[in-house]
Amino acid sequence: MAKKEDDVRTRLQGAALELSRERGYERTTAAEIVARAGVTERTFFRHFPDKREVLFDGEAMVRAALTASIADAPAGLGPLDTLFGAFRSFQPALEDNWSYAKPRHKVISATPALHEREPAKIAALTDALTAALKARGVADLRAVLAARTGMAAFVHATLSWLNDPTAVWRAYRSRP
Known part of the structure; x- marks a missing residue:
C-alpha cells in the first residue's frame, strides 16, 4: 500500500x-x-x-506477520514454542502501537455493539495460525489445539499488557 x-x-x-x-x-x-x-x-x-471495521483494521498485517514468523521458525520446534516465538516477534509492533491500542481497547470494552467483532477477529486469526502450523507438518488436531491455546495466551497477555505494559513482556522474555 x-x-x-x-x-x-x-x-x-x-x-x-x-x-x-x-x-x-x-x-x-x-x-x-x-x-x-x-x-x-x-x-x-x-x-x-463499515464503521466498526475502522477500529479493527490491522488484522491482515497481524496475520501476515505471525504466519510468516511461524513459517520461518526453526525446524523441529514444537507448535507452542513456534507460536510463542511468533508472538514475541510481534511484540515490537504492539509496543509501537500502544498510543492507539490502549484507548481502542477502552472504546471496544465500553461498546456492546463491538463486543462480537473482537471474538470473530480472534477466531479468524486462530484459523490462520492453525493453517500455518499445519503447513509446518503439525497434525490437524494438534495444530488446532496449539493455535487455540497459543491464541488464548496471546490475547490474555495482550489484555494484561494494556493494563500494565511492563509486567507481561517480562514473562514472555523469560520463556526459552
Whole structure:
C-alpha cells in the first residue's frame, strides 16, 4: 500500500478513535469521522467496509506477520514454542502501537455493539495460525489445539499488557 494510502487509513482510524472517546462509538457517524479526517465518505468506504471495521483494521498485517514468523521458525520446534516465538516477534509492533491500542481497547470494552467483532477477529486469526502450523507438518488436531491455546495466551497477555505494559513482556522474555 502506498504511503499516502497508509496516511489516509491512519487519519481515519485516529478520527474514529477520537470521536468515539469524545462522544461514544454509537453516537459517532461515518460522516463525522471523515469530516475530522479531512476526507470524503467515498474514501472512507474505499478503505473500510463499515464503521466498526475502522477500529479493527490491522488484522491482515497481524496475520501476515505471525504466519510468516511461524513459517520461518526453526525446524523441529514444537507448535507452542513456534507460536510463542511468533508472538514475541510481534511484540515490537504492539509496543509501537500502544498510543492507539490502549484507548481502542477502552472504546471496544465500553461498546456492546463491538463486543462480537473482537471474538470473530480472534477466531479468524486462530484459523490462520492453525493453517500455518499445519503447513509446518503439525497434525490437524494438534495444530488446532496449539493455535487455540497459543491464541488464548496471546490475547490474555495482550489484555494484561494494556493494563500494565511492563509486567507481561517480562514473562514472555523469560520463556526459552
